[in-house]
Amino acid sequence: MSVARTICQSGLCIGCGYCASLGGGGMGLSRAGFLEPGPEAFALGPQAEARVRAACPGLAGDMVVxxxxxxxxxxxxxxxxxxxxxxxxxxxxxxxxxxxxxxxxxxxxxxxxxxxxxxxxxxxxxxxxxxxxxxxxxxxxxxxxxxxxxxxxxxxxxxxxxxxxxxxxxxxxxxxxxxxxxxxxxxxxxxxxxxxxxxxxxxxxxxxxxxxxDAGNRALLREMKAGEPEDVLRFRHRGNGWPGETRAELADGSTRTCSYAESWGRVLRRHxxxxxxxxxxxxxxxxxxxxxxxxxxxxxxxxxxxxxxxxxxxxxxxxxxxxxxxxxxxxxxxxxxxxxxxxxxxxxxxQIDRRRQLAMRVLAFRTMGHALPRYNAAALAGYQRDLPLKGRLWGYAATLRRLLAQRLRGWGAGA
Missing domain, CATH: 3.40.640 (Aspartate Aminotransferase; domain 2)
Structure with missing residues (x-):
């Protein structure tokens, strides 16, 4: 089986597109709403397969460094x-x-x-x-x-x-x-x-x-009362100011906006x-x-x-x-x-919190039986060095709760 197909079936594809680039560049949305390579990436020749095996983030060893x-x-x-x-x-x-x-x-x-x-x-x-x-x-x-x-x-x-x-x-x-x-x-x-x-x-x-x-962005449109993607002419998450508004310009000539804190903090980060x-x-x-x-x-x-x-x-x-x-x-x-x-x-x-909690999150994912790339164990230990035991246990338990909830939605939809 090709590397790309294995990674996709294992839920380890982040959608970078590297394997697709070796097969023509085709990508499409998965059922979970993330980009995955098209069938051309599943039929690469030996040399291209070797490059994917060396580069793919779903396989990479010592990922932390x-x-x-x-x-x-x-x-x-x-x-x-x-x-x-x-x-x-x-x-x-x-x-x-x-x-x-x-x-x-x-x-x-x-x-x-x-x-x-x-x-x-x-x-x-x-x-x-x-x-x-x-x-x-x-x-x-x-x-x-x-x-x-x-x-x-x-x-x-x-x-x-x-x-x-x-x-x-x-x-x-x-x-x-x-x-x-x-x-x-x-x-x-x-x-x-x-x-x-x-x-x-x-x-x-x-x-x-x-x-x-993509499902998260559709949910954001609904939160903004902006309808469905086909109702939108132009969209922007941020910019035109700092941090800038989330802005949807609609086909009927109206505009819907919300703040960065509302779009990212209340909707998108959950997806x-x-x-x-x-x-x-x-x-x-x-x-x-x-x-x-x-x-x-x-x-x-x-x-x-x-x-x-x-x-x-x-x-x-x-x-x-x-x-x-x-x-x-x-x-x-x-x-x-x-x-x-x-x-x-x-x-x-x-970003500080993510790094300090990374080892506990990885442990929780493995506890739940999820496939994961390889990590640099020494770096994981170093990141959490100044995180108290209570904080480590909290991070482990919180990740387990999210993963259990995720089982009801399907892998890839946001733990």
């Missing part, structure tokens, strides 16, 4: 137990006001993508935008047009398969840059190490809290793929450069989600990412200010 971090820490970089490797840590934003406003936070990734094209550093950038034919869905493609890249700015809390678009990159000599989720970037990093000849010298990512299903609950890397450790929300905190340090001028958290993970950051600041593309890495603890408490 992406490939770049298995090497000794290079000069100028620091390895942090919770936040991984970094050469620079900063708050940053696009100096172009339109880019800063359009982006999910400070527009950093959009600004860098446009500059990479305009400066001739890459031929195209692989980005994910909304699908004009299905506005609550996504479409990934490489683009050489800075205007198209700007139009694609903002977070998409929906199934996406950016690596499926690698099928077109193989037909178009590079160099190219890729912007994708941490799991996609880690998959691509493994694929390159296994011999894929793609010319992608820059891999950019962002902090990710998980992928909601995450189950594997996102045991993701070893929501912070883009395999990327060259990663961006996130540099949330301002309240008196207790908890993030505020009130509208403000966009501000991104930025970490450079590799020498290539550091060079890109340095050159972009010098060119006036970004404005940045150095940040102590411990400040991220306050800006991103959700």
């Amino acid at each position: 992406p490939a770049p971090l298995t090497d000794p820490c290079p000069a100028g970089a620091v390895d942090d137990r919770l936040w991984g490797r970094s050469f620079s840590v900063a708050t940053a934003w696009a100096t172009d006001p339109a880019t800063r406003h359009a982006g999910a936070s400070g527009g950093v990734l959009t600004a860098l993508a446009r500059w990479l094209i305009e400066s001739g550093r890459v031929k195209s950038v692989l980005v994910t935008s909304y699908d004009p034919g299905y506005p609550i869905g996504t479409r990934s493609a490489s683009s050489s047009d800075p205007g198209t890249i700007l139009a694609a700015a903002g977070s998409k809390y929906a199934p996406a398969a950016p690596l499926a678009a690698l099928a077109r990159l193989r037909e178009n000599p590079g160099p190219h840059a890729v912007i994708a989720r941490p799991c996609d970037i880690a998959t691509l990093r493994r694929a390159l190490a296994a011999g894929d000849v793609l010319d992608v010298p820059l891999l950019l990512s962002f902090f990710c809290a998980g992928t909601p299903s 995450l793929h189950s594997l996102c609950k045991v993701c070893p890397d929501g912070i883009g450790e395999a990327a060259d450069l990663v961006a996130a929300d540099a949330w301002y905190g309240d008196a207790n340090g908890y993030p505020l989600f009130a509208e403000a001028e966009g501000r991104s958290l930025l970490l450079t993970r590799t020498a290539a990412g550091q060079a890109l950051y340095t050159e972009a600041v010098a060119a006036g593309v970004l404005q940045a200010s150095p940040l102590d890495i411990r400040e991220i603890d306050r800006m991103q408490p959700g």
Whole structure:
């Protein structure tokens, strides 16, 4: 049986699209509302099968430590137990006001993508935008047009398969840059190490809290009283401000909106793929450069989600990412200010909690008999080192409760 078919049948497909890219790029929604490869990925030749076996996130060993971090820490970089490797840590934003406003936070990734094209550093950038034919869905493609890249700015809390678009990159000599989720970037990093000849010298990512299903986005439309997907002309989860409204423009000329806290906090986070609950890397450790929300905190340090001028958290993970950051600041593309890495603890408490609870969540999944990828046991133990026993037991019990409830809905629908 093919690797892709085995992974899909085991519930371990996160929908990155890498296997599909080797068979033409076809993806489709599963019954659970997540993207999975089409039948072409189940009939790959031996060489392509070997690449999938080396790269697929459903099989990857030592998932907690992406490939770049298995090497000794290079000069100028620091390895942090919770936040991984970094050469620079900063708050940053696009100096172009339109880019800063359009982006999910400070527009950093959009600004860098446009500059990479305009400066001739890459031929195209692989980005994910909304699908004009299905506005609550996504479409990934490489683009050489800075205007198209700007139009694609903002977070998409929906199934996406950016690596499926690698099928077109193989037909178009590079160099190219890729912007994708941490799991996609880690998959691509493994694929390159296994011999894929793609010319992608820059891999950019962002902090990710998980992928909601298509069913979750349909539920969000109902919550917004926006009808069904066929009633929607244009949709946007975030951006056009920080964090920006969730906005549905309808065929009847009306508009429905809700806040980020309402859309993500009340609806979408309840529909995450189950594997996102045991993701070893929501912070883009395999990327060259990663961006996130540099949330301002309240008196207790908890993030505020009130509208403000966009501000991104930025970490450079590799020498290539550091060079890109340095050159972009010098060119006036970004404005940045150095940040102590411990400040991220306050800006991103959700990511801290996910890392500290990861070992207990993995244990709960295994207790319930779910198939899982392999993990780095030493890293799991290190993440929970400062988590009290009471907190570990709470995390284990809470995950068990969610998994039991999930049995009534089916695997993949959000634990």
